Amino acid sequence: MSDREAPRRRVPGPAKPARSGxxxxxPGPGSRPARRPAPPRRPVRLIRLGSPRPRLRMVSLALTLxxxxxxxxxxxxxxxxxxxxxxxxxxxxxxGYTLAAERGGITDRNGVALATSxxxxxxxxxxxxxxREQLKIDDGPEQAAALLAPILNQDQAxxxxxxxxxxxxxxxxxxxxxxxxxxxxxxxxxxxxLTTKAEKDKSTVNVLAGxxxxxxxxxxxxxxxxxxxxxxxxxxxxxGGGGIEQQLNKExxxxxxxxxxxxxxxxxxxxxxxxxxxxxxxxxxxxTIDRDIQWAAQNAISEQVAKSxxxxxxxxxxxxxxxxxxxxANSPGxxxxxxxxxxxxxxxxxxxxxxxxxxxTAKVISMAAVLEEGVATPGTFVVVPNRLHRGDRLxxxxxxxxxxYLTLNGxxxxxxxxxxxxxxxQLGKTQKQSNRILYDYLRKFGFGSYTGLGYPGxxxxxxAAPGTWSTSQQYTIPFGQGVSINAMQAASVYSTVAxxxxxxxxxxxxxxxxxxxxxxxxxxxxxxxxISAKTAKTLAQMLESVVDDREGTGTKARIPGYRVAGKTGxxxxxxxxxxxxxxxxxxxxxxxxxxxxxxxxxxxxxxATAGNYFGGQICGPIYKKVMEFALKTLQVPPTGxxxxxxxxxxxP
Numbered sequence: 001m002s003d004r005e006a007p008r009r010r011v012p013g014p015a016k017p018a019r020s021g022x023x024x025x026x027p028g029p030g031s032r033p034a035r036r037p038a039p040p041r042r043p044v045r046l047i048r049l050g051s052p053r054p055r056l057r058m059v060s061l062a063l064t065l066x067x068x069x070x071x072x073x074x075x076x077x078x079x080x081x082x083x084x085x086x087x088x089x090x091x092x093x094x095x096g097y098t099l100a101a102e103r104g105g106i107t108d109r110n111g112v113a114l115a116t117s118x119x120x121x122x123x124x125x126x127x128x129x130x131x132r133e134q135l136k137i138d139d140g141p142e143q144a145a146a147l148l149a150p151i152l153n154q155d156q157a158x159x160x161x162x163x164x165x166x167x168x169x170x171x172x173x174x175x176x177x178x179x180x181x182x183x184x185x186x187x188x189x190x191x192x193x194l195t196t197k198a199e200k201d202k203s204t205v206n207v208l209a210g211x212x213x214x215x216x217x218x219x220x221x222x223x224x225x226x227x228x229x230x231x232x233x234x235x236x237x238x239x240g241g242g243g244i245e246q247q248l249n250k251e252x253x254x255x256x257x258x259x260x261x262x263x264x265x266x267x268x269x270x271x272x273x274x275x276x277x278x279x280x281x282x283x284x285x286x287x288t289i290d291r292d293i294q295w296a297a298q299n300a301i302s303e304q305v306a307k308s309x310x311x312x313x314x315x316x317x318x319x320x321x322x323x324x325x326x327x328x329a330n331s332p333g334x335x336x337x338x339x340x341x342x343x344x345x346x347x348x349x350x351x352x353x354x355x356x357x358x359x360x361t362a363k364v365i366s367m368a369a370v371l372e373e374g375v376a377t378p379g380t381f382v383v384v385p386n387r388l389h390r391g392d393r394l395x396x397x398x399x400x401x402x403x404x405y406l407t408l409n410g411x412x413x414x415x416x417x418x419x420x421x422x423x424x425x426q427l428g429k430t431q432k433q434s435n436r437i438l439y440d441y442l443r444k445f446g447f448g449s450y451t452g453l454g455y456p457g458x459x460x461x462x463x464a465a466p467g468t469w470s471t472s473q474q475y476t477i478p479f480g481q482g483v484s485i486n487a488m489q490a491a492s493v494y495s496t497v498a499x500x501x502x503x504x505x506x507x508x509x510x511x512x513x514x515x516x517x518x519x520x521x522x523x524x525x526x527x528x529x530x531i532s533a534k535t536a537k538t539l540a541q542m543l544e545s546v547v548d549d550r551e552g553t554g555t556k557a558r559i560p561g562y563r564v565a566g567k568t569g570x571x572x573x574x575x576x577x578x579x580x581x582x583x584x585x586x587x588x589x590x591x592x593x594x595x596x597x598x599x600x601x602x603x604x605x606x607x608a609t610a611g612n613y614f615g616g617q618i619c620g621p622i623y624k625k626v627m628e629f630a631l632k633t634l635q636v637p638p639t640g641x642x643x644x645x646x647x648x649x650x651x652p
Contacts, residue, residue: 359571566590
C-alpha cells in the first residue's frame with residue numbers, strides 16, 4: 001500500500017460533556033475550552049387572551065343602532081317633514097327685496113325740470129350675519145356700527161339696535177334710505193378692504209359682510225325753494241308729503257317691483273339664479289306754471305315781505321282765458337331738498353291754505369251784483385257821508401272826509417265802504433232780500449267753495465248763510481269783512497271778470513306722460529257763467545279807474561303802454577293765534593290788458609309791521625312788477641286802445 005493510500009487518522013476532538021449525572025472530563029491538550037454554563041432562565045408567564053367574538057358583537061350592535069337612527073332621521077326629514085324643512089331652507093337661503101319704482105318727474109309748462117329723481121341706495125343689513133355664531137365674536141354689531149355711524153351720519157347706538165334686534169330671525173333691516181352713490185361706495189370700499197385683510201390675516205373679521213344695498217332713487221329739486229309751496233316734498237318713505245307730490249302721489253310713484261336671490265355670507269350666489277319682477281316707473285307731471293314767471297313772482301313777494309317785516313305774503317298769476325295758473329308764490333317758503341332747515345309754519349302752500357278776510361278787493365263782487373241786477377250804472381250818483389249809521393254800528397271809510405259826491409264808478413275807484421253799503425242796500429226791497437242776493441253772487445264767484453284744484457289742505461274759506469248774518473255782517477260783507485277766502489279764490493274772481501263773466505276752474509296740471517311716452521292731457525276745467533259779458537266789460541272799465549284815475553287808490557300799479565284794471569284792499573286781519581283783530585291784510589288784484597285781458601295777478605301781504613300797510617302802496621308795486629314780467633314773457637302786446645275814462649265824482 002502506498003503512502004497516498006494510507007488511511008487518515010482522525011484528530012481527536014474535544015471531549016463531549018458528560019451526560020447529566022455523569023462525571024465531567026478534563027479537557028486534554030489541543031481540545032476546545034469548555035463553555036461557561038448559561039445563567040438560569042426566569043420562568044415566563046403566559047397571558048391567555050379572551051375570545052374576541054363578544055366585543056365584535058357589541059361593536060356591530062352599536063353601529064347598527066347608529067345607522068338605524070340615521071335612517072329614521074332621514075326618513076323623517078325626507079318623508080314626513082320634507083316640506084317644512086324645505087321651506088326653512090328656502091327662507092334661510094333666499095333673500096327678497098323691494099325694487100323701488102323710479103318716481104316720475106315734475107316740470108313746468110315748458111318742460112323745465114322742477115322735481116326729478118337721481119340714483120341712490122338704501123343701505124340695508126341682514127342682522128343674522130352679525131351674530132356670535134356667524135362672526136365668532138361678541139361685539140360684531142358694535143364694531144360695524146362704529147364704522148358705519150360717521151358715514152351714514154347716524155347715532156352709533158341706533159345702528160347697534162338695528163343690527164341686534166329682539167327678533168333673532170330677522171333677516172332684513174333698513175339702516176339708511178336714499179343715500180348717494182358716494183355713500184354706498186365708501187361702505188363698499190370699506191367692505192372690500194376688510195375682506196382682503198381677512199384673507200391674509202385669519203384673526204381679522206369682516207364685520208361689514210352683512211351690510212347690503214338696494215338700488216333706489218332720491219328726490220331732487222333743482223331750483224331750491226322755487227315753487228316749493230306748489231311742489232311739496234317727498235317723505236322718508238318715498239311718498240309725497242305735501243303739494244303736487246302728495247296730490248298726484250299715485251301717478252308719480254309708479255309700481256314697485258321685487259327681486260329674490262340666493263345669498264351666502266351676505267353676498268349673492270350668482271350660480272343659483274334669481275327671480276325678479278321689474279318696477280314700473282311713475283308718470284311725469286307737467287304743470288301749468290311758467291318757471292320764469294314763478295321766479296319773478298316769488299322774488300317780488302319775498303322782497304316786500306322782508307321790507308315790510310310781514311308775517312307772510314302770496315302772489316298768484318293766472319291765465320284769464322284758460323284758468324291755468326302761471327305762478328303761485330309764497331313767502332317765506334322752504335327748500336324741499338332740506339326740510340331740516342324748514343319751519344313747520346312755512347311748510348305747505350299758504351296761497352290756498354290760509355283763510356283771511358279779503359277786504360276791498362271783494363267789492364268788485366258787490367258792484368257786479370248791483371250792475372247785473374240793474375239797480376245802478378257806473379254813472380249812478382251816490383252821496384257818501386263821513387259816517388253811516390247802520391244797525392248797532394257807525395261805519396266809516398279808511399280816511400275821514402267831507403261828504404263825497406261820487407258816481408258808482410267813483411265808489412269803487414276810491415274804495416268807499418260807505419258807498420258800497422249804500423249801493424248793495426238797493427239789491428232788494430228789504431235788507432234781508434239784499435243779503436240773499438249778494439250771498440248768491442258771492443257763491444257764484446266761488447266764495448265758500450273749493451276752487452277745483454283738489455290741492456291738499458286747501459280751505460274753502462268761510463261764508464255763512466245769509467239767514468245767520470249778524471247785524472254787523474250784513475253791512476261789512478259787502479266790503480269784504482266778515483267773510484273769509486284764500487288767495488286763489490280772490491284771483492279767480494278777477495279772472496272771471498276778465499274772461500267775460502265766465503268762471504273757469506283754476507288748474508295747476510296740464511297733463512301726465514306715462515312710462516310709454518304717451519301724454520295724457522288733464523281733464524278740461526269746469527266753466528260757469530257768473531255774470532253777463534256786458535256786466536264784465538263794464539266792471540273792467542270801472543276797475544281801470546282805480547288805477548288810471550288820479551283819485552283812484554291803485555295808481556302805483558300803472559304799467560306804461562298798457563291798460564290796467566285793478567282793485568286795492570286793506571282789511572282788518574284776524575290773528576289766527578288769538579282769534580282777534582290785529583294788523584292788516586294788504587292786497588291788490590287786477591288784470592291786463594284791461595280791454596283784452598290775458599293775465600290776472602293777485603297779491604296779498606299779511607300783517608305788515610314796518611312802513612306803509614295800505615294795499616295800494618305795498619301790493620300795487622308788486623302787481624306792476626309781476627304783471628310787466630308776465631306780459632313780456634307771454635309776448636302780450638299793448639292793445640293801443642284808449643281807456644273809457646268813466647267819471648269818478650259829480651257836482652251836486
